[in-house]
Amino acid sequence: GNSVTQMEGPVTLSEEAFLTINCTYTATGYPSLFWYVQYPGEGLQLLLKATKADDKGSNKGFEATYRKETTSFHLEKGSVQVSDSAVYFCALIFRLRGYQKVTFGIGTKLQVIP
């Protein structure tokens, strides 16, 4: 079946450091890939998405490229800020018998220190 493997955290970085959070997937068909962010005590917010191979999603300085050859969708940011501290979830959305299905990674907690 479809699955998402996400690096376990927590990840602790200093402000302005480079961020990579790894995400790989297994899937049949043509899923869409997403990154969501969850701030403490809140629901999930869509951060970025990519709907087909080689698409690059980007938002708020974050980027991720849908790489079919390596089945990956790694999240990157060139210079993190304290306000980026949150939990990041990689997700795969696909259709099964006409209905939407979703698989989430375990979430990676990012802590940015001043």
Added chain:
Amino acid sequence: GAVVSQHPSRVICKSGTSVKIECRSLDFQATTMFWYRQFPKQSLMLMATSNEGSKATYEQGVEKDKFLINHASLTLSTLTVTSAHPEDSSFYICSASWGGNQPQHFGDGTRLSIL
């Protein structure tokens, strides 16, 4: 962007009470809504998927009679936790999508505490 409103944000009640949580898509029609449960420091656990006008599809291990889901319209789904007990205390999150491979948009969650 797409907005999903979830209400209430926090509920504290006595054991044995039934609690209803609402999930509304404010600016789009959601053909599918999802209900999740999240335990502290863990990922989301999908409880059920509800499609407008049809019965919800529950994930394995989720009690249908305990967690009643109604998706009465394209903008509203409700989750009722019947006769709640302390072990039902958790963070419940809904999401909505207009289907296909489109993203899910999440509510802000409901913190349920059963005393």
